[in-house]
Amino acid sequence: VTDDADTASAIAALPAPPRALIEIDCGQNRCGLAPDDPALPVVAQNLGPAFAGIMTHAGHSYGGRTPQEMRGYAEAECRAAVQAAERLAAAGLQARIVSIGSTPTALHAGPLNGVTELRAGVYMFGDLFQAEIGTHGLDDIAVTVLTSVIGRRPGRLLVDAGGLALSKDRSTEAAPRDYGYGRVLDLAGQPFGDAVVRRAYQEHGVIERDADAPIELHIGDKLRIAPNHTCMTAAAHDRYHVIDGDDVVVAVWPRVNGW
Amino acid sequence: VTDDADTASAIAALPAPPRALIEIDCGQNRCGLAPDDPALPVVAQNLGPAFAGIMTHAGHSYGGRTPQEMRGYAEAECRAAVQAAERLAAAGLQARIVSIGSTPTALHAGPLNGVTELRAGVYMFGDLFQAEIGTHGLDDIAVTVLTSVIGRRPGRLLVDAGGLALSKDRSTEAAPRDYGYGRVLDLAGQPFGDAVVRRAYQEHGVIERDADAPIELHIGDKLRIAPNHTCMTAAAHDRYHVIDGDDVVVAVWPRVNGW
Numbered sequence: 001v002t003d004d005a006d007t008a009s010a011i012a013a014l015p016a017p018p019r020a021l022i023e024i025d026c027g028q029n030r031c032g033l034a035p036d037d038p039a040l041p042v043v044a045q046n047l048g049p050a051f052a053g054i055m056t057h058a059g060h061s062y063g064g065r066t067p068q069e070m071r072g073y074a075e076a077e078c079r080a081a082v083q084a085a086e087r088l089a090a091a092g093l094q095a096r097i098v099s100i101g102s103t104p105t106a107l108h109a110g111p112l113n114g115v116t117e118l119r120a121g122v123y124m125f126g127d128l129f130q131a132e133i134g135t136h137g138l139d140d141i142a143v144t145v146l147t148s149v150i151g152r153r154p155g156r157l158l159v160d161a162g163g164l165a166l167s168k169d170r171s172t173e174a175a176p177r178d179y180g181y182g183r184v185l186d187l188a189g190q191p192f193g194d195a196v197v198r199r200a201y202q203e204h205g206v207i208e209r210d211a212d213a214p215i216e217l218h219i220g221d222k223l224r225i226a227p228n229h230t231c232m233t234a235a236a237h238d239r240y241h242v243i244d245g246d247d248v249v250v251a252v253w254p255r256v257n258g259w
Numbered sequence: 260v261t262d263d264a265d266t267a268s269a270i271a272a273l274p275a276p277p278r279a280l281i282e283i284d285c286g287q288n289r290c291g292l293a294p295d296d297p298a299l300p301v302v303a304q305n306l307g308p309a310f311a312g313i314m315t316h317a318g319h320s321y322g323g324r325t326p327q328e329m330r331g332y333a334e335a336e337c338r339a340a341v342q343a344a345e346r347l348a349a350a351g352l353q354a355r356i357v358s359i360g361s362t363p364t365a366l367h368a369g370p371l372n373g374v375t376e377l378r379a380g381v382y383m384f385g386d387l388f389q390a391e392i393g394t395h396g397l398d399d400i401a402v403t404v405l406t407s408v409i410g411r412r413p414g415r416l417l418v419d420a421g422g423l424a425l426s427k428d429r430s431t432e433a434a435p436r437d438y439g440y441g442r443v444l445d446l447a448g449q450p451f452g453d454a455v456v457r458r459a460y461q462e463h464g465v466i467e468r469d470a471d472a473p474i475e476l477h478i479g480d481k482l483r484i485a486p487n488h489t490c491m492t493a494a495a496h497d498r499y500h501v502i503d504g505d506d507v508v509v510a511v512w513p514r515v516n517g518w
Contacts, residue, residue: 030463031409031410031463121461151290163491164490164491165518167427168427169422170429201289201318206289232427232461237517258496258497
């Protein structure tokens with residue numbers, strides 16, 4: 001659009017809000033209608049012109065641990081969405097949006113015939129939990145929290161990233177490997193052995209120093225912490241400082257937080 | 260200040276930054292110098308004109324469970340701060356600021372001779388953890404998260420407040436009573452029996468419905484969730500909506516978040 005008149009006509013061409021997607025339960029049993037629920041066409045009919053389509057989210061794919069399991073969740077997610085859309089179509093109700101997605105299923109999806117949208121949340125950044133369940137490698141995690149060493153005690157270091165900077169997310173507690181409140185990396189992204197942030201106070205994080213592999217760091221030294229769950233950690237910050245292979249900030253990306 | 264010249268002279272009258280407080284360890288063993296550490300006057304001397312005083316924080320008071328224990332922590336906090344300030348004074352170094360404080364010790368403090376500042380964090384709002392350790396009553400919690408019922412399943416309700424709205428703080432896990440991710444209240448602040456947010460997904464919370472005391476709520480009904488740790492929960496929001504005995508918002512208080 002190039003001027004106000006164009007803007008107005010572009011807005012006028014948009015479908016009138018609100019538009020509603022009906023949530024389909026593809027197996028997580030958290031929310032939504034089953035794809036074969038008799039109420040499905042009734043709900044769509046009752047939405048009238050607001051009915052825009054269906055969406056589902058295989059959140060239970062986070063319980064998967066192998067590519068085979070992930071493919072199974074991905075197929076079930078796609079199948080549930082398409083089945084729901086087909087039932088609606090048979091009732092004369094066109095789902096213009098058929099939306100699926102979770103990060104594990106996005107990465108293990110097969111053909112997506114009948115799907116119009118794949119929503120993938122942490123997909124673009126990755127995190128320790130996703131690495132633990134095999135959706136990507138540990139080296140693929142693209143978000144870290146920069147922190148400084150602010151204290152030393154026998155056997156441990158104190159850093160200025162605590163729960164407010166890292167979040168209190170403990171999702172890797174149930175993963176094959178428990179990373180505490182995050183994995184400790186140097187500025188180049190290389191790990192310090194098995195070091196993790198073991199405790200997170202509100203403003204302080206505690207890194208335990210393994211006696212067999214002491215971390216020789218001093219007050220003022222900088223570290224990166226790879227997060228358990230990037231969505232929760234990133235929500236604690238109002239922007240990303242983007243770097244590309246070194247420590248030069250090449251862009252600052254604002255975030256949309258809140259509701 | 261009324262104009263630029265006044266502003267400039269007001270700024271000129273401020274103490275020159277940076278001003279530094281030396282942290283004193285009053286027993287938590289997290290950070291800071293012991294009050295009798297030989298390095299204390301050396302550090303203050305080295306700070307030169309930046310030296311403004313000392314501060315301590317009895318974070319280990321969160322481990323207390325009785326008024327007697329809390330008073331003990333409060334006395335130790337005050338004693339450590341005053342002892343450090345007196346040692347510095349004896350070396351000719353005047354601590355203009357002698358700062359103590361944690362919420363439990365603020366509430367159980369005795370005479371504060373020699374102290375110039377008491378920092379109390381969650382003191383003004385309270386939370387479930389503070390109620391569990393006896394610093395105030397459950398009815399004194401002044402911050403809740405307003406949420407809506409968005410789903411029903413046998414034995415549980417789904418609400419639109421998950422980890423992003425409540426935080427993933429689980430501090431009451433170690434308290435006498437575990438409130439999950441928060442205690443469920445009605446709009447008037449009255450509890451629904453023992454109901455808590457048992458699971459917190461990113462955007463969804465799950466309230467388990469006790470078979471003996473079913474919660475008769477419907478989709479769209481509103482609830483309040485009292486937080487485990489108000490500091491962490493409030494940090495997820497950019498403002499407070501202030502009410503005073505009913506549901507009329509009488510003020511909106513912005514928050515300072517981030518670093």
